[in-house]
Structures are given as C-alpha cells and as structure tokens.
Amino acid sequence: MFVTNDVTVVGAGPVGLLLAAELALSGATVRVLERRDEPDKAMKAQSINVPTAGVLDRRGLLPAAEQVHREVVERMGSVVGASRFTGHFAGVVLDPGKVDWADPDLAAYASADRARLVPQPQLVSLLTGHLARLGVQVRRGVEVTSLEDTGDGVLVGTSAGTIRTGWLVGCDGGHSTVRRLAGIDFPGTDPEMTGYQAIADIADPGQLADGWTWSERGAYRYGPQPGRIATVEFDGGPADRSARVTLEDVQASLRRVSGTDVTLTALRGEPTRWTDNTRQAATYRSGRVFLAGDAAHVHPPFGGQGLNLGVGDAVNLGWKLGAVIAGWAPEDLLDTYDAERRPLGAWVLDWTRAQIGVLRGDPKSAALRQVVADLLGTRDGTTYAVKMISGVTQRTDLPGDHPLVGRFLPDLALADGTRLADHAHGGGFLLLDRTPDGAFTRLAAPWGKRVTVVADDQATPVGVLVRPDGVIAWATGATGADGLETALRRWAGAPGS
Structure with missing residues (x-):
C-alpha cells in the first residue's frame, strides 16, 4: 500500500477522531489508523468538562451529548437526581448545594451542564458518527512500525504497507509509538500507586x-x-x-x-x-510530526482530565494545521500549538499530582485530607474547586484588554433566539457584529468565507471574534474596530489569500 494524503492521524480514541473531524472541516484529506480491531470499551473517563461540551455544542453535537447525559442520569437514578455535576478532589466529593452557581464564570457556560455526564465509550461512538458524516473512515487493525520525516512529508511504515503523508499526528496514547519513533522525550514522575x-x-x-x-x-x-x-x-x-x-x-x-x-x-x-505515572512530552511537535492527547501528557485520571485536555489539543491543532495545508496561514502558526497547550497541560499534571498527596492512607495524609475537606466544604472552596475541575477558568494567553479575550466562547444569546455557538458548525471563524452600521462586517469582508459574520441587535459585547477552536481572539464593548484587523491578520491569515 502506498497512499498520499494531507494528514495521517494515529489513534481512533476521542482525541484522534475529533482531530480528524476538525481537519476534514478545514478541507484537508485525512486518514485515521488504529491498531485495535474494535473500539476500546474499557471504563475510562465518565464525564466531560465544560470546554469539551462546548466543542460538541459548536459542532452541532450537543443534542446527542445531552441524550447520553439523560440516559446516564436515569441509570444513576436518585443518586444524581436534579443535581448539577460537580465531581470530587482526591475523593472529597463536592456538594452541588454549596456551589455559587451565580458565579460569573459558571453562569456563562450553563448550557454545557446538560451534557456533562458523557462516558468516554459513548463519546467515541458520537465522534465516530460525526467523522463518518464528514466522509472520513477509520482504518482498523493497522499498526505503525516506522516513520521518516523527509522535510516535505512523512513516510510512515505500517503493518499494511507504506504511507506517504504531509503531516503525522500521534494520538496513540501514553505508550505512543509515534512519540517513540519521533525520538521525543517524555520526562515526568514515576508511579507509586x-x-x-x-x-x-x-x-x-x-x-x-x-x-x-x-x-x-x-x-x-x-x-x-x-x-x-x-x-x-x-x-x-x-x-x-x-x-x-x-x-x-x-x-x-x-x-x-x-x-x-x-x-x-x-x-x-x-x-x-x-x-x-505523570509525564509531559518535551515538545508537542518535531518537524512534521505532532503529539496530542495522552501521547503528549499522562497523569492520574481524576475527573477525566486527560480526556478533556486531549480534546482541547485536538481542536487547537486541527484548525491550525488545516489552515497551513489550505495555504492561507504561514507554517509558524503551528508553533502556537505547543505554546498555547503546554501551560494548560502542565497545570493539569500538577492538579492531579496534588490529589495523590491527599489520597494516601498514612496519618499525615489523613490529617491533610481533613484540612482539604474542611476548606472544600465551604461555599468559596467548593465553588473554586468546581470551577477548576469544570474548566470554566481555562484561558489562552492572547493580547487584548477585554475580559473575554482568551476565554472559550460562553453562552451568547442573540436576538433571533439562537446562540452564537449555533453558527459555528462549519468550523471557521465567527465574528459577532452588533454595530449599528455593520462596521465590523465591512472590515472583515476581504477574508471572505473564512469568517462567518453574525449580525445582531445592539448589546454587549458589541463585537467578538472567535477562532475555530472556540477561543475568543478579540472582543470589544465599543463600536470602534480597534484591534480587529490585527486579530484577523494574526489568526485568519492575509485578506483574500
């Protein structure tokens, strides 16, 4: 077999499937290879966080996720009831009755709570259907055996023959073959449990x-x-x-x-x-080879943080790699993948490491656990932990003074009854224009179909530019377009290219 395509994704877990779908939305030709003959049915993450639910929302998959959530709640019965999902910290269960649900960070993403209880096998099934509708199939029973970065592509040896691909992404788990073959170090701490x-x-x-x-x-x-x-x-x-x-x-x-x-x-x-076992790859990119998900970082699975961190990797890399392949973005855009995702990965590793110290059974850890339980039993403590676990405070470090810049797209209701997220199913940029004369729309016109403009009645914020991964790149509360063209050129490429 000798096949040429833009991107080969290794691994058909949720990260690989979502990455392939994002690439397909950008117009790239993509192939997914999976060594398993059947989808993994093992018990892993039992829920998703707010940014992951937001990804499903922006791609039109929220109704399907909400149905899974309802089915899980029905199976759990009175144990869950009408309570909102909170989670735990090192076994200290967070009481939903003590959470300040009016906190601005939590209130901004209320719609995601209807789709939080989505176990990993059901998420894989949902994403498999999404990918199939985009015309991409998973090639199962194929193992990667070698790779060679030729500078203008990657030669990938597999158990089914050789593939030539423009780019290769390892989404193949903590024991990643792609990471090993690419020679990328994986430093961290060894397991003790x-x-x-x-x-x-x-x-x-x-x-x-x-x-x-x-x-x-x-x-x-x-x-x-x-x-x-x-x-x-x-x-x-x-x-x-x-x-x-x-x-x-x-x-x-x-x-x-x-x-x-x-x-x-x-x-x-x-x-x-x-x-x-807690480790982070020395780099998420080596030439034309990338790592995402557990291939890039592993840690204890508390709260399904690994699944959610990997989903964030997939949507961040997907549109950027697709933009470079399409030709409207320079290759240095790909450097922002490691720069933006590495700090969040490091934070998750430390968040899970901290829980190991509280989980131990020795007397010192038991004393620490009681202190932590007392703190998390307060309204402020519970709210803080729920915000951290749910991901509503996650930010990407981007230039701009508006408080929305760098955040994931919150619930923004429009005058016609839709939400801004409802207009993101195609995977491109979104520009919300609430100026009385359509000033932002006119400024963005040279970027054509790359930017979908949504006009709305006057309200606050007046303007918002959303990247394909849901990160807000620019926002304003005024009618002036200061900074909009700069943000468009930085993220959406040169106009008309």
Whole structure:
C-alpha cells in the first residue's frame, strides 16, 4: 500500500477522531489508523468538562451529548437526581448545594451542564458518527512500525504497507509509538500507586460503604451507580500495566483496601488498571510530526482530565494545521500549538499530582485530607474547586484588554433566539457584529468565507471574534474596530489569500 494524503492521524480514541473531524472541516484529506480491531470499551473517563461540551455544542453535537447525559442520569437514578455535576478532589466529593452557581464564570457556560455526564465509550461512538458524516473512515487493525520525516512529508511504515503523508499526528496514547519513533522525550514522575475501576456484580454489597473510604492500604469508592468500584493502592505501581485485568485482580484489590472478604461474582464491561505515572512530552511537535492527547501528557485520571485536555489539543491543532495545508496561514502558526497547550497541560499534571498527596492512607495524609475537606466544604472552596475541575477558568494567553479575550466562547444569546455557538458548525471563524452600521462586517469582508459574520441587535459585547477552536481572539464593548484587523491578520491569515 502506498497512499498520499494531507494528514495521517494515529489513534481512533476521542482525541484522534475529533482531530480528524476538525481537519476534514478545514478541507484537508485525512486518514485515521488504529491498531485495535474494535473500539476500546474499557471504563475510562465518565464525564466531560465544560470546554469539551462546548466543542460538541459548536459542532452541532450537543443534542446527542445531552441524550447520553439523560440516559446516564436515569441509570444513576436518585443518586444524581436534579443535581448539577460537580465531581470530587482526591475523593472529597463536592456538594452541588454549596456551589455559587451565580458565579460569573459558571453562569456563562450553563448550557454545557446538560451534557456533562458523557462516558468516554459513548463519546467515541458520537465522534465516530460525526467523522463518518464528514466522509472520513477509520482504518482498523493497522499498526505503525516506522516513520521518516523527509522535510516535505512523512513516510510512515505500517503493518499494511507504506504511507506517504504531509503531516503525522500521534494520538496513540501514553505508550505512543509515534512519540517513540519521533525520538521525543517524555520526562515526568514515576508511579507509586495502582488503581482499578470496574462495574461488578457483588454477592454481598452490604460490606462496602457508599462513597470514598480510606484505610492504611489505600482507598476505595463504591457507587454512585450500582456496582461501580474504584480502588487505589500505594504499592509502587503494577509490574505490568498492560496485562489483562481480571475479576480476581479487582476483587483482591478491593479486599485489601476495604479490609473485608467481599465477593465479586462478575464484571460488566471492561475494567481498567491505572497509575499516577505523570509525564509531559518535551515538545508537542518535531518537524512534521505532532503529539496530542495522552501521547503528549499522562497523569492520574481524576475527573477525566486527560480526556478533556486531549480534546482541547485536538481542536487547537486541527484548525491550525488545516489552515497551513489550505495555504492561507504561514507554517509558524503551528508553533502556537505547543505554546498555547503546554501551560494548560502542565497545570493539569500538577492538579492531579496534588490529589495523590491527599489520597494516601498514612496519618499525615489523613490529617491533610481533613484540612482539604474542611476548606472544600465551604461555599468559596467548593465553588473554586468546581470551577477548576469544570474548566470554566481555562484561558489562552492572547493580547487584548477585554475580559473575554482568551476565554472559550460562553453562552451568547442573540436576538433571533439562537446562540452564537449555533453558527459555528462549519468550523471557521465567527465574528459577532452588533454595530449599528455593520462596521465590523465591512472590515472583515476581504477574508471572505473564512469568517462567518453574525449580525445582531445592539448589546454587549458589541463585537467578538472567535477562532475555530472556540477561543475568543478579540472582543470589544465599543463600536470602534480597534484591534480587529490585527486579530484577523494574526489568526485568519492575509485578506483574500
């Protein structure tokens, strides 16, 4: 096989699928290779954060995600009820009743809460359908065996033959073959614990306490949905993390940390084993090879932060690489991918590292856990943690004085009953123009179809320029267009190109 295409994406998890879809929206030809013969059904992230829900919203996928959310809530029943999703910090569950939901950061993204409980397998299914509608298929059962960056493309050796591609992106997980073949270092901290997650049939569930419970051996969580189990043991990490997880593995771990002889009779679905191995790639780009998702960063899976961080990588890189391929953006635009995503990745790594110190079963950690629980039990503490976990405070460092610049697009209602996000399904730039004479529209006209202009009645903000990844590149509360042309040239290329 010898195939030529613009971009080859390695890995058909949520990050690879979304990246391929963003590239397809930009007009690039894209191929997805996946070593697995079937989609991964293992238990991983059980929810998505606000920026990820915003991505689905801007691509017209929010209704499907909301349906998944409703189904999850129905399965969980009275455990969830009408409560809004909050999460936990190192097992300290955040009480939704103590959150200041009127906080401006939370109130600005209220629509995302209807689609937060989307487990990773369902998200993969949703994105697979989205990608198929864009005309891109996943080639399964194909492993990458070699790569050579030739300067004007990449020769990729696979188990099915050789592919020539313009660009190669590794979305192939923490043990990334692409990262290894590209020679990119992966520094960080080694694991000190082993965790299991499973849904099981339990002969004697009365032996287990609901919620998180600690012991000298570690911790376990039972619930909130029936049969869901998570365990944490500080045993130095597993000898072979890739080994298949068995019922006996999960049961033995649960017995050790719970101090009971609880009996599991069956596992439903595929359980997972995980660690606190925490690393970040030395660079997200090497020539024509990029890394995204777990290939670029790994850490403990608390709150599904890895999934959400990878989704952010995909939408950030997707439009930029598509713009360079289309010819209207210079190649140095690609340097902003590492510059913008690395700081957020580093923050997530430290956020999850901090939770390891609180999770341990020793007396010092137990004392620290009580202090953290007291702080998170206050209105301010709970609100702070929920804002961090939900991602509503995430910002990209961009020039501009308006408070919206660098933020992800919030809920902006328009006079016709739509929201600005409803106009983003095509994947291009959005320009909101609320000037009385259409001044912003006229200024943006030379950029043609690259920028979709949405005119609206006068309100605040008066103007907003949104990049394809949902990041606000320019905003104003006045009718003057100061800075708009600069932002357009910086992000949307030269006019008419």
